[in-house]
Amino acid sequence: MAEHPHGYPVLGALIGWPFGSELIGLRIVSAMSLLVIIFSIRGLLRRHFSPSLTRDQYVLLALALSPFLLRYSLVVMSDVPAMALILLAFAALLRWHQQQTRPWLLVPVVFAFVAIGVRLAVAPLVLGMIASIIHGRVHQRKQRWLITLMIAAVVVTVAYTFIPSALLHDLLQRSPLGEWSPQNAFSREQHSDDGVLTYRLPNMIYVLGVFVHPGFLPIGVLLLPFVRVADLKSMVARTTVWLLGCYLLFIAGMPFQNDRVLLLALPFVVVLLYPAFQRAWAFAMDKWPRPVLWVGILAFIHCGLFVRAMAPFIKQAAVERELADQVAGLHPQHIYTHGMGGALSNYCDQVPVTELWYGVLDSFPHGALLVVHPENLALQWKGKPPLINWQRALLQNAQQVIVRPDGWVIARIP
Numbered sequence: 001m002a003e004h005p006h007g008y009p010v011l012g013a014l015i016g017w018p019f020g021s022e023l024i025g026l027r028i029v030s031a032m033s034l035l036v037i038i039f040s041i042r043g044l045l046r047r048h049f050s051p052s053l054t055r056d057q058y059v060l061l062a063l064a065l066s067p068f069l070l071r072y073s074l075v076v077m078s079d080v081p082a083m084a085l086i087l088l089a090f091a092a093l094l095r096w097h098q099q100q101t102r103p104w105l106l107v108p109v110v111f112a113f114v115a116i117g118v119r120l121a122v123a124p125l126v127l128g129m130i131a132s133i134i135h136g137r138v139h140q141r142k143q144r145w146l147i148t149l150m151i152a153a154v155v156v157t158v159a160y161t162f163i164p165s166a167l168l169h170d171l172l173q174r175s176p177l178g179e180w181s182p183q184n185a186f187s188r189e190q191h192s193d194d195g196v197l198t199y200r201l202p203n204m205i206y207v208l209g210v211f212v213h214p215g216f217l218p219i220g221v222l223l224l225p226f227v228r229v230a231d232l233k234s235m236v237a238r239t240t241v242w243l244l245g246c247y248l249l250f251i252a253g254m255p256f257q258n259d260r261v262l263l264l265a266l267p268f269v270v271v272l273l274y275p276a277f278q279r280a281w282a283f284a285m286d287k288w289p290r291p292v293l294w295v296g297i298l299a300f301i302h303c304g305l306f307v308r309a310m311a312p313f314i315k316q317a318a319v320e321r322e323l324a325d326q327v328a329g330l331h332p333q334h335i336y337t338h339g340m341g342g343a344l345s346n347y348c349d350q351v352p353v354t355e356l357w358y359g360v361l362d363s364f365p366h367g368a369l370l371v372v373h374p375e376n377l378a379l380q381w382k383g384k385p386p387l388i389n390w391q392r393a394l395l396q397n398a399q400q401v402i403v404r405p406d407g408w409v410i411a412r413i414p
Contacts, residue, residue: 007117008078026076033084034073038064040087041267045274048094048236054281057295061219062270062277065302067309068215068263075313079260082119085111086126087267090243093129097136097235105133121261128246132239185252192255193357195380203252210248210265214305217269219277219298226279237272244268319406324348326402326410327369336364336393337371338386344371356389364393369401370411 008029009022016025042059049055063069073080089111096104112126134145179192185204190197199206212220231237247265254261284294323340324347334352335344341355354361356372364370370393372386381387393413402410 004078005117005120007114008081008119011081011118012076023076027074030073030076030080033081034064034069036084037069037080037087037267040084040091041270044091044094044271048234049274052278054278057281057291058270058274058277061295061298061302062217062273063267065218065299065306066216066266067218067302067306068259069266070306071309071313072260072263074310077260078119079121079263082115082122083264083267085115085118086122086264089115089126089129090268093132094236094239096133097239100136108133121264124247124250125243125264128243131246132242179255180250180253181255182253184255185249190255190257194256195384195386196382197256197380199257203254203257206257207248207252207262207265210262210269211273215259215309216263216266217273218302218305220269220273223273223276223280226276226283227273228275228279231272231275240268240272244272319408321347323371323404323408323410327371330369330401330410330412332367332369334365334368335371336361336368336389338377338381338390339373340371356386358385360385361389361392364396364398364413366413368413370398370409370413372409372411373407374409375407 008026011029012022012026014025015028016022019025038059041063042055045055045059069080089108092104092107092111096108108129112122112129115122116126184190186202188199188202190199190203210216212224232241244265247268251261251265281291285291288294320340320343324344327335327344328348332348332351334354335348336354336356337344338356341353341357344351345353356370370390372390374390377387377390393411396413398411398413400409400411404410
C-alpha cells in the first residue's frame, strides 16, 4: 500500500544503491535537500535584493539553523526534498517574471511537476504558481485568464459527464479537498481521520506562527517591529505574498495542525522578511556594534532550540525500539497495533503487522498480539476503528501481557 507519491523513495533507492542501503540513500536525499534550500535562498536574495553584508548572517539564522527545518532534514521524510524542489521552481518563476523568456517558463513547470511527485502537499503552491504565470504581465492578461477559465469549465463538464458520480465523489473525498473546509480555520476542535483533536489556538492563528514560532523562525519576533508596508511593493514580495497566502489559507482549512505541513511555508517567509532583517541589523549595529558576538549568541540559542525540537523524536525512537524488542520477545504470529505500525513493520519484519486504523475488524486470531495506547484511544478515537477494534479485542478476552509506565500496552488474544 502506498499513501504518498513515489518520488522520494525512488530517489532514495537510486542514490542508496551504490551504498547497498535505501535508508542511507533517503538520508542523503534529505540532507542534500537542506543544502539546496540554503544555497537557493542565498542566490535568490543576492539576485533580487540590494547588495548587503547581512545576507549570509540572515540565511544562517533564519534558515540554516531553523530548528524544525534542521530536524526534518535529519529524518527520513519527504518534506525537505519537496521544499527544495518547490523553492527551485519559485526561484525560476521569479526569473521568468523578470525576463519573460520561454526557458525560464519551462524550468518552474518541470520543478513543480517533480515536487508534486515527491509530496502532494506542494499542490497549493503549484496552483498558485500557475495562476502567477497566467496573470503575468498586463499584455494579453484578460485573454490568458479567459482561455484558462474555458479550459477549466470544459474539464469540469467532462468530469461530471463521463466519470460516475460515486467514483468522482470517492476521488474527491480521498483527496485533501475532501477534508478542507473554511470552518476548520476558525475552530480549535478538529474532526478527521486522525480522530478528534483539540488545540490551544484556531487554525487561522496557528498558521501565522510560521512567522514567529521559535521552532520555525526564532528571530521572527525580533524582526516584526522592522517590517514596513513598502516592502510589499516589489515583484518578488508580491509573488511571495501571493504564494504564501495561497498555502496558508489552504492549510488553515485542513482539520489538523501539523508543523511538518506548515514548514513548507518557511522559505517564503524568509524571503519576505529579509528587508526587515536588514533594518534590524542596522539598528542593532548602531546600538551594539559587535556583529560577531550577536550572531554567535543567536546561533547558540538556535542550536539549543534544535536540540529541544529533536528530543521528542529521539524519545519516540527509543520507545519504538523498546516496544519492538518486547514484542519480538513474545514470538507473535500476527501483530495488531495503532500508532506503531511503521516501527513494528521495520523491527519485526518477519511478522505480519496490521494497523487498527484502516477499518473495523470482526475478530482476532488466536495468539495475536495487540500493541496500543488505551488512554490515547479513549481521548482521540471515540467511535473510530482504532478504539472499536481495541474494545472488540477486550470482548474477545485479550490479556494484557505488558503494561508500560508510558501507557503502552501489549495484549495477547487467548
